[in-house]
Amino acid sequence: MDDLRRLRDPLSLEEVGRRMKYHPNILSRRLTPKELPSQKFVHSYVTACGAAPEPWNERWRELARSTAKQQTAEPRGTDEKPETTAPR
Numbered sequence: 341m342d343d344l345r346r347l348r349d350p351l352s353l354e355e356v357g358r359r360m361k362y363h364p365n366i367l368s369r370r371l372t373p374k375e376l377p378s379q380k381f382v383h384s385y386v387t388a389c390g391a392a393p394e395p396w397n398e399r400w401r402e403l404a405r406s407t408a409k410q411q412t413a414e415p416r417g418t419d420e421k422p423e424t425t426a427p428r
Contacts, residue, residue: 341371344382344396348389359388376400376407 348356357364367385370377379400386396 341373344385345371347386347391351389356385356388360384376403379404 353364353367356362357367360367362370370381370385379397382396382400383393386393
């Protein structure tokens with residue numbers, strides 16, 4: 341996300357938001373996410389900043405794959421009950 345924030349320099353968040361038709365507050369939240377923003381958002385943001393979107397689309401795909409692998413590798417949460425079979 342830091343790279344995306346740096347990409348807009350020297351544009352203001354308001355200018356990028358105007359180009360994307362997003363309110364600056366929404367842009368700010370999307371750039372500090374708890375989860376990966378959509379590929380469509382990243383593509384639109386990069387384009388609004390005047391950069392070529394394809395390298396960023398590839399970076400997004402790599403991050404998405406990495407995130408998916410991490411999620412499948414994490415142990416089950418403690419709030420989940422283990423499966424049990426009913427007695428016969």
